[in-house]
């Protein structure tokens with residue numbers, strides 16, 4: 698959805714942009730190319746993404762600034778005096794992360810890691826091999842696993858220690874045969890998603906980012922968020938709807954109801970989704986949902 702991102706960010710009109718999820722730098726580069734005066738501040742918690750982008754974006758080095766941190770840290774203390782015309786968050790994993798044998802893919806045979814930030818403490822191996830059954834069950838449910846969660850937890854406990862993503866995936870498959878009979882979805886998909894969400898505190902990160910965004914946005918700035926699954930999208934839409942109603946403003950709760958004003962509007966009432974052509978080019982994009990918000 699690169700073209701839509703550029704259009705919704707109004708990147709051709711020129712300005713200062715924040716890309717919260719640099720990844721393979723495709724969006725950052727497209728923003729830089731959209732107008733030769735554009736400046737992009739780009740964040741990624743994965744040092745590999747930052748290192749690759751230094752080379753990939755070397756021709757733009759006067760106009761792009763890279764930050765190796767979590768996007769929950771994007772606030773007015775790291776961007777002192779900077780306000781953005783457009784802010785982008787393309788949530789989830791990059792194609793590079795999926796291919797780097799870091800435990801994200803069902804067939805990875807290396808250490809069961811799943812950390813986007815290689816410096817963070819908690820790994821998927823900690824969760825799978827050390828957490829009590831109740832905690833494990835809670836993580837799976839929060840991350841979207843259905844009624845098969847109990848069977849998966851039992852199978853994990855029985856097969857500990859589990860050393861790789863491939864091993865975990867095989868254990869899940871055998872434990873969930875009756876739940877996935879005749880279904881297309883890989884039986885490991887939701888469990889992997891749930892563990893990854895917990896390892897990387899993904900919901901906490903999005904909430905904190907959305908809390909900070911209003912103080913980083915110029916008047917009429919656009920925020921574009923691309924979610925990879927409906928659980929994320931739910932958090933994003935409910936927060937953006939609360940922005941529309943002014944509910945985010947703690948002070949406004951102390952004033953009369955008729956004085957409470959929203960801070961902008963959700964431009965996309967329905968989520969934008971990729972075209973068939975895009976899905977064919979990049980199958981992983983099939984479940985993407987894009988939302989756009991414009992600040993007052």
Ligand SMILES: C[S@@+](CC[C@H](N)C(=O)[O-])C[C@H]1O[C@@H](n2cnc3c(N)ncnc32)[C@H](O)[C@@H]1O
Pocket residue numbers: 717718719720721722723724725740741742743746766767768769787788789790791792794813902
């Ligand atoms: C879907 S990819 C972005 C792809 C990118 N838009 C492109 O054009 O290639 C998401 C990237 O965001 C990073 N990321 C995810 N959550 C993050 C967070 N909380 N803080 C910083 N970076 C994060 C991941 O490491 C990954 O590289």
